[in-house]
Amino acid sequence: MTTNAAESQKPATLYFEDVRVGDHLPQLVKAPVTHLQLVRYAGASGDFNPLHTDAKIGEMIGTGGIIAHGMLIMGFVGQFLSDAVGPNALRKFGVRFKGMTRIGDEITCIGTITEKYEADGEGRIGGRVQAIDQNGDVKVAGTFVAALPRRA
Numbered sequence: 001m002t003t004n005a006a007e008s009q010k011p012a013t014l015y016f017e018d019v020r021v022g023d024h025l026p027q028l029v030k031a032p033v034t035h036l037q038l039v040r041y042a043g044a045s046g047d048f049n050p051l052h053t054d055a056k057i058g059e060m061i062g063t064g065g066i067i068a069h070g071m072l073i074m075g076f077v078g079q080f081l082s083d084a085v086g087p088n089a090l091r092k093f094g095v096r097f098k099g100m101t102r103i104g105d106e107i108t109c110i111g112t113i114t115e116k117y118e119a120d121g122e123g124r125i126g127g128r129v130q131a132i133d134q135n136g137d138v139k140v141a142g143t144f145v146a147a148l149p150r151r152a
Helices: 035-045 055-061 070-085
Strands: 090-097 108-119 122-132 138-148
Touching: 035 070, 070 090, 070 108, 070 122, 070 138
Parallel strands: none
Antiparallel strands: 090 138, 108 122, 122 138
């Protein structure tokens, strides 16, 4: 679930001719992470590590409690990119996990276009993305390449 203002509206199409290096993609703000969300993600992903669902385990191994699946946070960034450039536009997407996400953290996904070029007959953009929490702590950082449609 997102908390963006225009949640029910389809994002405007980004066209290759209209973007510039340095442009920011429209951010995606996710609702605070919940225990139920982590249990559901465990079932969907098959990752039943109790570190993601059992606070006692997190305390025992030194993480201070439950932490979210890193791949869930990467999925938030994937949703952000799909919303921004379209579901079929991504050509590359990769991240590095930078910090632990906890129950109650509100994750905001942000991105900046760092390059614009032609490849394989497509107008492509490349950029940097991050998922940050309400305190500005980076949880995930990565890069992407997307092919954008042309106006003509």
